[in-house]
Amino acid sequence: MICKRHYSIKILVADELAGLFAPERRTGTMNVREGGVEVVVPEQDGDSITDDVFFNPVQELNRDLTVAVLRTYRDREPRAESYLDAMAASGIRGVRAAENGWNVTCADIDPDAVDLCRENFERNDLPGDVVHRNANALMHESVFDIVDIDPFGTPIPFADAAFANTRDLVCVTATDTAPLCGAHFHSGVRKYSAVPRNTDYHAEVGVRILLSALARTAARYDTGVTPILTHATSHYVRTYLELDHRATDANDAVDELGHIYHCEDCLHREYEHGLIANPPETCPACGGNCVLTAGPVWLGATHDAEFVAEVRDNVTEDMGRAKRANKLLDSLSGELHEPTHYDQHRLCKEWTRSASGMDEFLERLRDAGHEASRAHYGGTTFKTPASVEEIRIATET
Numbered sequence: 414m415i416c417k418r419h420y421s422i423k424i425l426v427a428d429e430l431a432g433l434f435a436p437e438r439r440t441g442t443m444n445v446r447e448g449g450v451e452v453v454v455p456e457q458d459g460d461s462i463t464d465d466v467f468f469n470p471v472q473e474l475n476r477d478l479t480v481a482v483l484r485t486y487r488d489r490e491p492r493a494e495s496y497l498d499a500m501a502a503s504g505i506r507g508v509r510a511a512e513n514g515w516n517v518t519c520a521d522i523d524p525d526a527v528d529l530c531r532e533n534f535e536r537n538d539l540p541g542d543v544v545h546r547n548a549n550a551l552m553h554e555s556v557f558d559i560v561d562i563d564p565f566g567t568p569i570p571f572a573d574a575a576f577a578n579t580r581d582l583v584c585v586t587a588t589d590t591a592p593l594c595g596a597h598f599h600s601g602v603r604k605y606s607a608v609p610r611n612t613d614y615h616a617e618v619g620v621r622i623l624l625s626a627l628a629r630t631a632a633r634y635d636t637g638v639t640p641i642l643t644h645a646t647s648h649y650v651r652t653y654l655e656l657d658h659r660a661t662d663a664n665d666a667v668d669e670l671g672h673i674y675h676c677e678d679c680l681h682r683e684y685e686h687g688l689i690a691n692p693p694e695t696c697p698a699c700g701g702n703c704v705l706t707a708g709p710v711w712l713g714a715t716h717d718a719e720f721v722a723e724v725r726d727n728v729t730e731d732m733g734r735a736k737r738a739n740k741l742l743d744s745l746s747g748e749l750h751e752p753t754h755y756d757q758h759r760l761c762k763e764w765t766r767s768a769s770g771m772d773e774f775l776e777r778l779r780d781a782g783h784e785a786s787r788a789h790y791g792g793t794t795f796k797t798p799a800s801v802e803e804i805r806i807a808t809e810t
């Protein structure tokens with residue numbers, strides 16, 4: 414009996430303690446822990462969001478990588494201090510940046526988002542300026558070392574303002590993958606002033622259409638961009654562009670633009686630098702007349718392998734998506750800079766041949782003297798400068 418009473422007293426004490434330390438929770442909201450911070454966000458009910466302020470748990474990987482990039486960038490550019498989360502919503506990204514020592518400003522056009530964002534800085538006892546502003550006005554009026562653009566859909570309406578004043582780094586998310594990849598062709602043409610094509614490597618077309626539009630926008634401000642990390646992940650593209658502010662840097666970036674000529678019959682593709690397209694009338698590989706032109710696209714490197722490897726060192730255990738982030742960064746750091754990737758399964762279907770393990774497949778390519786790497790676009794994707802025919806011969810069993 415005595416034991417029982419002691420037991421019940423213990424439970425009571427434990428409940429009280431839990432009550433004391435449990436995070437405060439309002440109706441219609443939930444508490445989310447990411448990295449070392451905890452924020453309040455609107456309650457998520459499956460896919461439907463029960464409040465106006467935006468929060469997407471799926472973007473945790475994107476935010477984990479942002480934090481790892483910010484940590485890495487501090488070593489690369491120790492002078493950089495200020496970070497603008499230009500479309501903050503709940504402020505989760507900005508709060509995480511502040512936790513990592515950045516001098517953070519968060520902006521949102523939605524007053525409810527601004528209130529929630531302020532509350533989240535206070536909850537975490539972190540400093541941060543939270544402003545109710547149109548991001549475009551703010552970016553034109555103020556100068557930041559790093560600016561982060563994370564809008565609904567296309568980032569293009571914010572690109573001019575971002576490149577007009579930012580000192581060092583512009584981080585961009587684009588979630589309008591259908592226009593970018595050519596699945597919504599006319600919308601892609603309108604938004605990106607380029608011709609996207611829905612090919613087997615459509616996600617990479619999206620990456621290169623986005624980078625092309627951003628490079629051309631930056632060039633208007635005599636600013637050159639260098640993509641130091643870019644990834645296409647499920648429903649979005651994310652890129653981090655380092656800036657150089659001389660007209661010659663802008664010219665160098667424009668020199669990275671060009672066109673992809675893609676044969677729909679035999680999957681042959683080739684690339685040509687320059688702003689004027691000059692596509693072959695027939696496919697140089699099979700003679701067919703189904704050659705598609707995409708562009709102007711960014712034909713240059715979409716990441717800096719050394720930087721990506723350093724970012725991997727800055728992914729930490731407290732990140733909810735650390736495993737996925739590391740896998741992605743490992744794949745990216747080894748990825749060749751060829752402008753398009755292949756998919757082994759797609760090629761094997763074309764050749765009516767069964768697929769083999771990726772390691773074995775790539776080894777055969779290398780044994781035949783071709784450079785080859787995996788690509789981050791999917792488990793069976795790879796890059797090589799070899800042509801479709803060279804790949805076929807090299808990997809024949």
Ligand SMILES: C[S@@+](CC[C@H](N)C(=O)[O-])C[C@H]1O[C@@H](n2cnc3c(N)ncnc32)[C@H](O)[C@@H]1O
Pocket residue numbers: 466467468469472476499500501502503504505506520521522523526546547548549563564565
């Ligand atoms: C996709 S959410 C941002 C998500 C947030 N960065 C995160 O990581 O959770 C886009 C936000 O941009 C805000 N927004 C839209 N247009 C804006 C503008 N012109 N200026 C500032 N904020 C804007 C919306 O109110 C919304 O909160």
